[in-house]
Each structure stands twice: as structure tokens, then as C-alpha cells.
Amino acid sequence: MSTITNIIRSQLKLVLELSKNDFKNRYAGSFLGIIWAFIQPLMTIAVYWFVFEVGFRSGNRPDGTPFILWLTCGMIPWFFFSEGLLTSSNSFLEYSYLVKKINFRIGLLPIVKIVSSFFIHIFFLILLIGTLLYFGYYPDLVYIQVFYYLFCTFFLLIGLSLIMSSLVVFIKDALQVLGIFMQIGFWLIPIVWSPEIISDKFIMWFKLNPVYYLVEGYRDTFINHVWFWHRYNQTTYFWVVSIFIFLLGVYLFRKLKPHFADVL
Template sequence: MMTVANELHSVWNARALVWVLTRREVASRHAGTAVGVLWPYLQPLLTVAAYYLVFDVVFRMRLGEGAPTHAVGTFLVVGALPWMAFCDAVQRGMTSLIDAGGLLHKNPLPPVLFTTRAVLASALIYGPLLLLVALAYVPAHGLRPAVLALVPLLGLQLALCLVLAYVLAILAAALRDVVQLVGFLLSVGIYLSPILFPLSLFPENWRWVLWLNPMTGLVQGYQQVLLQGAWPPASVWWVSLAWLALLVLALNALVARSRDQLVDWL
């Protein structure tokens, strides 16, 4: 575990540089666009707005019994936006070391800085959107104390994305096929989580499959808070923490074994 602790220490020592790199990363995502800095925020916001418009306003589709809410679009938005944030952070973080290969060859910078930059840039874009959606859902249940659970939920998601992205970045540096494989898994992952349907509607004997998705617990947590105004159940926390602990162990082993070869792989 000391290996991961050393990586965190490197990020903390270079926090000013990380902040500069993160700001440049965010700026690069809207460079050359007409609407400027608003564009990275408009894309996911318009996507979830389309969910609401199509399913709740146009078709007025409704979920069955056992769902936390009956409006399909309202249900989809709560899970889809965190999932988009997860996919963006993981995909960009996974290719962060490959993209920074030339710079890492010339400068002895800790590789973890570049993965951190990519994940934090995604957090700066999707974090405000998640908080905006949370405010939009307040009238559904009132401003209950359970809304405070959003803080640890967002913190857990950020930590999960950072660790997973760094694990995948090292693997992608060693084997480029990882990028294609993970891209496929992320494209089908939305169907293996309670985003398009409530967990209660999934066959009980097969629900364990959904827990293989690291976002299942967090999505459930967001649904509990935003749709029902309730504190997430214990399963949300221990499953998410278990995923985080497992990934930290994997990262610790990968960093220790790749330290001398990582830059050469790039």
C-alpha cells in the first residue's frame, strides 16, 4: 500500500502543477468552438434534457411497481448523468499516459499527474452538472438531510474514477488493446447497471451480474437521494468501498511492477 501512498504524495506535492494542467485540459476541450467554455457543459446537459423531453413530455412513459419514481425520463436522468461522468473520466484517464508519452520521455514527471489531470478535468465539467440536477430534483422530495449524502457519493465516484483510470492507463501503456476492450465494456455497461431500469425489475437470480459494474452501487445511491429523498442503504456504501479497495490493491501491484518500464512502453 505504500506504493499508492507515494503516488498520492506525488500528486499532493505537485498540486499547483496539477491544477494548471487540469485548467489547460478543460480549455482544450472547447478550443475553437463558437460557444467556448459552455460547450463541454452543454453536451451532457442537452443529452439528459432530451431524455426528459422524449420519455416524460412526449411519450409520457411510466415505470411499473417497485420503481423509485414512475416517470421514465426523470428516472433515466439520475443514473445517466453520473454514468456519463464515469465514462468520460475513465476513457480520458485511460489514454492519458499514452497521450503524454512524448512529454514523459523528456521530463521526469510522475505519470500519475497526467491521469489525475484527465480525471479532475472531467470532474470540473460533470460535478457542477450533477449538483445542478440535484437542485432540480429538490422539489420532488424537499430539502431533506439525506441530500447531504451526495457529498460522499461524489467523493467516492471521484476516487473510484481516479484509481480505475490509473489502473487502465498503465495497462493501456503495456497493451494498446486495452483501450478498445474498455471502450466496448463501457458501451455495454449502461445495460448492466440500474440506469435504464430499476434494480427491482431485474430478475432476482441474476442481480449479482449488475454488481460487477462498479457504478451500480453509486447509481443506486443517487436514485435513493434524488428520487426518494432517503439516505442510501448500507449496501451502496460497502459495495462501493469494496470496489475501491480492490482497485487500490490492483493499482498498488501494477505501479510496483511497471515503475521501471512504464515510460519505455509509451
């Protein structure tokens, strides 16, 4: 048992160290460095807030929630998910020199990219809590639920990243296709638009997207104060889909892994 514990501990330490280096190296050549990691998401939130609240005069939500707060709760999990998936899908190509090493567990590389993206997510979670306090939304016990939704996001990302990173090794265009799907997917989730504008007859189709569950989960945690088990139908569906994606990702990775070095 102690041997297994030491192995797990060493692997976690390796992932954390590689993630730190990846995060630093990503912005190493720019003048502002890692500040760019925060400027772009902040500007994106500001643009959508200006367009929808100032331009379209969306105003507060029907329940009185400020639009900027509702928007931020939706944008933050999307930033983490999209950044984590896009960067992890390219992990085997980017770290091809590690892939060719026989004694290196290359299955850790997508996780390294996800954890690297998580560093930025921590900053935005702190920013979100500060925004909540500014608008008079004080901490509640249900806030601990964010750890559950973080686990959900990590689990879904690992499965999807194993699928995409394995395919990208052989089909480079898959990255471009993924980028297009991410742009479309953004508008298929109620991040800047309200689910109330869709009739009950059609909203169920939008809920089939597991990221819908994550975005609404953040709002349930920080705004609505609804525990995830109260959404038992959506929770069950999310885990059925996520486990299937994870198992498919593990299968594809193991099936294609022996041929990575030949292609790279």
C-alpha cells in the same frame, strides 16, 4: 509534518492547474468551445427521456417520481464515471512528453483527467438540484451524502485509471476495448431501465458492478433520502472491490512505470 503538508499542497495545486488547462484545451479548437462539454450530455438525457417517456410511455415511477428526474439522477454519475475513465485511460499517451520527464510525478496524470471531468460534473449537479426544486423536491440533510458518493467515484476511478492507463501504453487497442465495454456497461446498470423489472434471483448479478452502487447512491441521496449505511451490504461490497482495484492499479503502475519512457 509541515514539509509533508507543503508537498501535498503543492501537488494538489499542480493537479488543479493541470486540470484547468486540460479542460480548456479539450475544446480550444471548436467554435462553441467548452459549451460542447455540456451540450452532448444534455442532448443524451433529452433523447433517452423522449424515447422512454414519450415513445414507450414509461410515465412516472411507481412511487410517483417523475421519470425525467429519476433518469437524470442516474445519467449524471454515469457521465462523470465514463468520461473520467475514458479520458484518464489515455493520459500517459496524451501527456507522453511529461511521462519522459524524470522529475515529474506521472501518477498524477490520470487524476488530472478525472478532475477535469469533475468540472463538468459540478455543472450537472447544480442542474440536477435545480430540476429537483422545479419538481418540488426541496433540499434535505441527506443531500450532504453526495460528497460521500463523489469520494467513492473518485476512489474507484483512480484505481481503474491506473490499471487502464498503464496497460494502454503497451496495448493501444485496450482503449477501443474499453470503449466497447463502456457501451455494454451502460445497459447493465439501471440508468434508463428500472431494477424492479429484474427478479431478485438475477438482480444480485447486476449489483456486482460497483458503478451500480454509485448510480443508485445518487438516487438514494436526491430522491429516496436513504443514507448509505442503510445499504451496509452493498457499501461493504463496494469498498472491498474498490480497494482491491486500487491496490491492483498501484501495483501495475509501479511495475510498468520504468518501461513507459522506452515505449513512448
